[in-house]
Amino acid sequence: MKNLLTAVVELGAWALRRRRRFRVTGASMEPTIAPETFVLVKPMDRMQRAVHAGDLVVAAHPLKSIEICKRAASVGADGSVELLSDNPDAGQDSRHFGPVASSSIRGVVSFVLARPS
Numbered sequence: 001m002k003n004l005l006t007a008v009v010e011l012g013a014w015a016l017r018r019r020r021r022f023r024v025t026g027a028s029m030e031p032t033i034a035p036e037t038f039v040l041v042k043p044m045d046r047m048q049r050a051v052h053a054g055d056l057v058v059a060a061h062p063l064k065s066i067e068i069c070k071r072a073a074s075v076g077a078d079g080s081v082e083l084l085s086d087n088p089d090a091g092q093d094s095r096h097f098g099p100v101a102s103s104s105i106r107g108v109v110s111f112v113l114a115r116p117s
Contacts, residue, residue, distance in 0.1 A: 010040050010111035018046060019110060022058050024069045028091025032056070032071075033112055039069065041107035051075055051102065056109035059083060062097050067106060070094075081105060 070083035
């Protein structure tokens, strides 16, 4: 029942444009998020707290003009965020490009929509 209520609240927030939809394209977040799965993202300007270690986030890739979904592994005192893939053998993360500035974080994943079949 809690999952249904969460889904209704998150989809309502998306309908009211308080969330944005993001498609996870690669396998770097498996098994948590399958490729081609959509997630809802709570933008940072709507967050009432900073990013914490363990949060799933969408961030600007520091070397490419794309956004990526990764797990915040740690948050430094200087505001830098180390991003890691749940599947370390797929994709790129902070092991390849280093920590990112907290200003690169676009939002926190608030809900994972149904995985594709």
